[in-house]
Amino acid sequence: MEKQPLLKATNLSVGYRSGQKEKCVAGPLSVEMCEGQLICLLGPNGAGKSTLIRTLSGLQHALSGAVMIEGESITKLKPAQIARKLSLVLTDSVKSGNLDVFSLISLGRYPYSGWLGGLSENDKNIIQWAVESTHTEKFLDRKVGQLSDGECQKVMLARALAQDTPLIILDEPTAHLDLPSRIELMRLLHQLAKKTKKGILISTHELDLALQVADEIWLLKKDGSLESGSPESLVLNGTFESAFDKAGVLFDKTTGTFNIHQNTGKTITLLGNGAAAFWTKRALLRHGYTITESASAEIVAEVILSEKSLEWRLTINEDTFVSHTIDGFLSRLKTL
């Protein structure tokens, strides 16, 4: 028999039902996730990412279509059965500040522990593994209320790992985190997917991180349709660009980033390479210049590294201005 996908949605429509009225947020869509895959669910605000996540994880009923976990319909499974197949990290804050981290992670063993919640030797081993995988040893005896946002997310991930399920779904785990914590968390999830063969689904707004770590991207568009594929194929076929298309925001296919600066129409030739040249380029883009590498432009900026010191040389119609700091170079440029 062919191995069933971990998670499969067919003709799924998600949304809210109040009385007789149905409000469809997204769908119909069909997606599939296999073991060992890290999938990022991207989409603009209000496209229905959270609703889709809630529906896929069984917290909310689908309007139509089916969600299957390892070949079984989620509506036919009991909560206790779902809990052994799928664990969650949600955006809900844990208000119980007096709960200590170790107890919180141990709660992940809830579906397996006895009727009073006692832990077996096996439970303890899995908790220990979850703690080590997420590097949360340091704050095991702290209270949840004393954790930073980044630490809290790692602890919630450790709890999900302790639940020992083939599938983990995370709803915006990187929200409120600073950049290093975001990268750390994404790298951790990537490694987990590869090492443990778990299927991991993340909804996120981190486009550049998602493009780097995801095996597959599910792109939920404003109109409720979903495109899936490898990050590279979505970028190259233009789907990515169109999904986030807004006035003044351009996706740069060559760098994989969004351009936030508007062009003023001035052109500059930039010569030189290395880190200094890269950051000079960023500064010039911020000031609205279009950069070329051919020497055709009226203004020529040159970054020269000589004998451990940096030099910026600005040439305009034969006049040359030399600065030893980028700030001096930029203030000269502003006077033009």
Added chain:
Amino acid sequence: MTEADSYKNELNSGKLSPLKKVIIGALILFLFILFILDVSLGPVAIPFKAVIKIIFSLGSDDEAWIYIIEKIRIPKAITAVLVGCGLSVSGLQMQTLFRNPLAGPSVLGITAGASLGVALVMLSAGSITSLYTIQELGINSSWLIIIASTIGAALIMMLILAISSSLKDNVIMLIVGVMIANITLSIISIWQYFSAPDQIKEYLLWTFGSLGGVTEHHLYVLMFSIFAGLLLSFISSKILDALLLGENYARSMGLTVNRARIIIICSTSILAGSITAFCGPIGFVGIAVPHLARSLFNTSNHRILIPGCCLIGTALMLICDIISQMPGSQTALPINVITALIGSPVVIWVIVSRNNLRGF
């Protein structure tokens, strides 16, 4: 200590540390002393030695003393223990279920609902809720009162829960709870308005709360209800632990949330309802003791907190009862006044010194 060792310590943290064992041992000893002290004090002065003799069934020369100790003071002290356990545990469960550190049977109108249940039974019997009428009831009627007040408490709790699930905001939910309590109390007031003055006086006395009205077979009925409620809540301690993370997480861990809610509402209503039926609406204990227990035992594990609440709640009620008798005088103050007077500063002190109102 190697890292592996520190792990083992962490992994055993579900069990009690030696320090906590000492705390529990000291508390139990303290409770025992308080119990004897409570029994030995009262309007009629009885020598301490005689009290000890009577407690340990060694008899006494004075028949009146034996009667006072066995029929009045011991039942009253046992009632204090039951009330202390029941109200604290019901408060603990409500704080976890509503995820709100200010939840408690008296704040959210659960005791008001119980009062309404009692009042309705009394009304249909053509009489008024009072200690004295309750005392005159037979065993069947006392069951009826308990069931009525439990149902009253459960109805109010389900109403608040239904509203709170659509609101999701703790502060608004608390306001709704207080409003519902007011509505319930005003229904009772309307009915009081049409009652005779002496009946109103009796009702007012009942609202002051009293531990002295529970004697003989009432005590057995109350004892049975409290044991049932405590057992139910101890069985649901795993459910309560899971609910600490909120309903979505609890559901994702395999908890059938609606069934869990019903179990918790049942045990809370039985506890708060039966106590209110016999002792009047006793405030404050339900909110305060869970906070004290969390501070003292420094945990949020309900397997430890539920017995912990019982110990601290019992101590608090015994102390309040001792003070309410105003040792050395012939008068006794209403228990409700004392619980608030003693307990509120304690709670303020705990919250300020630990800065953990958020940490429930």
